[in-house]
Amino acid sequence: xxxxxxxxxxxxxxxxxxxxxxxxxxxxxxxxxxxxxxxxxxxxxxxxxxxxxxxxxxxxxxxxxxxxxxxxxxxxxxxxxxxxxxxxxxxxxxxxxxxxxxxxxxxxxxxxxxxxxxxxxxxxxxxxxxxxxxxxxxxxxxxxxxxxxxxxxxxxxxxxxxxxxxxxxxxxxxxxxxxxxxxxxxxxxxxxxxxxxxxxxxxxxxxxxxxxxxxxxxxxxxxxxxxxxxxxxxxxxxxxxxxxxxxxxxxxxxxxxxxxx
Amino acid sequence: xxxxxxxxxxxxxxxxxxxxxxxxxxxxxxxxxxxxxxxxxxxxxxxxxxxxxxxxxxxxxxxxxxxxxxxxxxxxxxxxxxxxxxxxxxxxxxxxxxxxxxxxxxxxxxxxxxxxxxxxxxxxxxxxxxxxxxxxxxxxxxxxxxxxxxxxxxxxxxxxxxxxxxxxxxxxxxxxx
Numbered sequence: 425x426x427x428x429x430x431x432x433x434x435x436x437x438x439x440x441x442x443x444x445x446x447x448x449x450x451x452x453x454x455x456x457x458x459x460x461x462x463x464x465x466x467x468x469x470x471x472x473x474x475x476x477x478x479x480x481x482x483x484x485x486x487x488x489x490x491x492x493x494x495x496x497x498x499x500x501x502x503x504x505x506x507x508x509x510x511x512x513x514x515x516x517x518x519x520x521x522x523x524x525x526x527x528x529x530x531x532x533x534x535x536x537x538x539x540x541x542x543x544x545x546x547x548x549x550x551x552x553x554x555x556x557x558x559x560x561x562x563x564x565x566x567x568x569x570x571x572x573x574x575x576x577x578x579x580x581x582x583x584x585x586x587x588x589x590x591x592x593x594x595x596x597x598x599x600x601x602x603x604x605x606x607x608x609x610x611x612x613x614x615x616x617x618x619x620x621x622x623x624x625x626x627x628x629x630x631x632x633x634x635x636x637x638x639x640x641x642x643x644x645x646x647x648x649x650x651x652x653x654x655x656x657x658x659x660x661x662x663x664x665x666x667x668x669x670x671x672x673x674x675x676x677x678x679x680x681x682x683x684x685x
Numbered sequence: 686x687x688x689x690x691x692x693x694x695x696x697x698x699x700x701x702x703x704x705x706x707x708x709x710x711x712x713x714x715x716x717x718x719x720x721x722x723x724x725x726x727x728x729x730x731x732x733x734x735x736x737x738x739x740x741x742x743x744x745x746x747x748x749x750x751x752x753x754x755x756x757x758x759x760x761x762x763x764x765x766x767x768x769x770x771x772x773x774x775x776x777x778x779x780x781x782x783x784x785x786x787x788x789x790x791x792x793x794x795x796x797x798x799x800x801x802x803x804x805x806x807x808x809x810x811x812x813x814x815x816x817x818x819x820x821x822x823x824x825x826x827x828x829x830x831x832x833x834x835x836x837x838x839x840x841x842x843x844x845x846x847x848x849x850x851x852x853x854x855x856x857x858x859x860x861x862x
Contacts, residue, residue: 439846444761445820445827474852478821479757481806482717483799494716494730495708499701501734502741506701577762 438464442471451580453646456610459583459590460597468584579650583608593663593680595645600655600684607649607663612641615665622666623651624674628659638670658684689752697744708737711753715760721822722764732767736760761821768824805855813848816841 434457440446441454458464486494582588588601596609607623615621623636641647651661662681664674689711695703715736719729736759739746747755806814816830823830827845831838 433842436842436846439849440820440827440842442849443817443820443845445825445830445845447826447828470853471846471849474849474856475821476754476757477802477852477856478806478817479714479718479754479761480799480802481818482721482822483714484717486713486716490716490726490730491712494712494733495705498708498734498737499705501738502701502704505741506699 435464435467438467439471442468442475444475448576449642452642452648453610453644455580455583456596456608456646456648459599459608460592460610465584469586575650579606579648582606583648589684591682591684593682595679596647598661598682598684603655605651605653605655605658605661605684607639607647607651607661609641609645609647609649611645612647613645615640618668619665620668620670621647621663621679622670622674623649624662624664624678625651625653625658626660626662627657630659633660633662633674635670635672638666638668655684660684687752689756690749693740693744693747693752696740704737704741707740711756712737714753715756718757718760718822719764722761722824723767728767732760732763736763765824801856805852808855809848809851810844812836813844813851816844817848817852820845 434454437446437450437454438458441451441458446454458468582601582604583599583606585601588599591598591600593607595612596607599606599608605625612621620638620640622638624633625636626633636651636653637649639647639649651658660681660683662674662678664676664678666675689707692703692707692710696707712733716729716733719732720726723729723732736756739759740756746759806818809817812834816834816836819825819833820827820830825833827841828838830836831841834841836844
């Protein structure tokens, strides 16, 4: 990554971030910078507003045939979904009439016949099974990508949200939004060899800490960490350096302890 | 108030007519973003279907603010997902656009119109406009922008920053927070 040499360069990267053209790793660096810098946050919100407006330039007439086709297709799906919900509710209350059972049996017989026919063609069945497995794998991969992307979006949204609470700590900021807590470090030194940073949380009204996630900054000293806790129940957070794999209780003096007031 | 906000309240209550009105009001924008980013009417059509079906099935995803800004971001994010999944662009590590709740006034976008934004873009120096449009609709990184336009990376950064600031000034209070 090209490490920004100075603040002005970081501010220029804020514009790139607002436009959405930074690669993931640099985006994390700038997100941490913005989260820790009021002027950068203002600049981001200003430029982001301009960047958002650009979408409007794509608002152009769609030819009527395309527009009608899209609407017909969409509304058919929506009405089917809406009536499906109603039908599902009805099914709970009413038994099937006898003629539906007859139709259902006929349909089932047709399906069985089709399955038997297909089963006779071993090669076809093998190909079909392989294709289905492939589809399942691709669907699973796609779901995973979408989950990661959604998590990234939520994290970055929380980090930059105007309504988030921010607590300055050594080398970064603790950001709390709704029931979520994040550490956003931009200048965290690397831990000693064989060690990692570990987060700790203390419930409200208690001084006993519970172990949380371990992490290390990247080469630029950047680390953005989401704590897997309910922020509404946490009274304080801390970070200490621990052996790889983490500890059950802090073994070194914490880098910081921050009450979340 | 952004009319989309009121319609979304009714969509959340499973009002099909409100959903239809929402589609009528905003499908051009969603389709347009898809077409600009994906360059294929069929893909843009699929994207429009996906975006509006998501609106119908998960209206709670909209948490207030400007509906048109939100739906624009949803459309752009979805287009970026498509670009990634199709590996059309090798720079697939580009981050998703960030939905920034509460960043804009409710009706900021409803006061904007396509022609005004196009005029603001046209008022930019060509070299700034080209980078901003390619960056926004092309789904590429700043390094790729530099490579494609044969421009030093530092110049790309400066031009994008200057261009966005100028856009902000040209659009004036219409994009004010």
